[in-house]
Amino acid sequence: MSIWNDKVKRILKSELVKRGITTEELTNLLNEIGNSETKSSIDSKISRGTFSASFFMQCLYVIGCNKIEIEEYRSSYAVLDPQVLMVAEPGDEYNTTKDGK
Template sequence: MPSVTLATKKAPPKPEARKALPINAEYEEKAKALLRYAMAQKGVGIEELATRLNDMGVEISAGGLANKISRGGFSSSFLLQCMDALEVNLAALPR
């Protein structure tokens, strides 16, 4: 069996930051817009949503929530927690 020398071995590709990929940035914008739309439809502001999340056991300040929404890079579980706090019935959404 031939031996592999270090000179012929290729280094693995460097991982690209997830946020740097255009497709991820596009969907982060969509998630942010969806959450803001739901808040507007329910007439709930940042302070109220933060209070509702805290009541559910999700510890977050109003400032932290505003930053998280502004960045848009939150998890799907956080989005679902917000939708639950806003009393959005996701099961009723069209498929």
């Protein structure tokens, strides 16, 4: 399993645990907004950690999660290039230096 799949799976699972929501309850909440998945398909997706960003956002929305702290999860994996985590806003430029130069 990719370390990124593992991280996103752990983020979703931890948000469910924080709110005391089971996957059966998550299934019902997702069905209320038109997602017609079964409990077993949702369990499989979460177990594998391979789901779309839209599924992830739907889950967060229906459980009432308005904010996640990415920093909490960042420290538990190694990133070889710190610029990988940097994203520029459209029209913004990031100037980076190597070796303090």
